[in-house]
Amino acid sequence: MPSKRHSYTRRMASFYLRGVVVGVVAGFISGLFGVGGGVIVVPGLVLWLGLDQRRASGTSMATIVVSASAAALLFSADRAVDWPAAWWLFVGAGAGAVIGARAITKVPEIWLTRAFATVMVLAAVRLLLP
């Protein structure tokens, strides 16, 4: 059934194309702001490529490895990387992911979110000051 195969091919092409668009937008934000870009990739994978939330979250990590590496290369070529600082942040982040995540389950998530959002806004205000 050639017509059926044809429509399958078109569906796959459309799937890949949507994936590339999600990647370009997320990668751009990642490279421009020095973040991972998961904030774009995860909803993109769920809403546009039909992945469930858990797989979207895991899949976004795999894509961030590649895109953040590309951006990191350009920054390091420009000598805009403090390698010792990166190492200590990495050490802390690893410990935080294991220890902190367990300790913090005692705090209701809504309060955690509010506290963190407040800190983010305060940091933003500080960044906006000259």
Place this chain on the structure above:
Amino acid sequence: MTVALLIVVGLLAGTMAAALGVGGGIVFVPALVVLLDFTQHEAQGTSLVVIVPTAIIATVVHARHGRVDWRAALPVAVGGVCGALAGAALALQLDGELLRRLFAVLLIALAIRMLLRARRPNLDHASR
């Protein structure tokens, strides 16, 4: 002293990433600029360098549990490299102060999004 501060910032970022699904970069960049007097460019470059190994470990853990859709990851990664190179090239061209202000706008937008999302707990929160 600086080392201790860096570890604490990393600890906080790792905790937040695990508890709220917020990526490390959103913590690293403002912390490096505000607390440790990094330039905006150095903060962003350093943040990206930390994100890579962290994301590799997370990918391995997710993949072991079958939570990585490689077929979807391929096009997103290909697009991601192109976007990331363009974004990074633009960032390196921009004036540090302008970039810092743009980042502040991003932070405020993400804070609002987090607060709105927290009101709808059935949405994707926990699994991120």
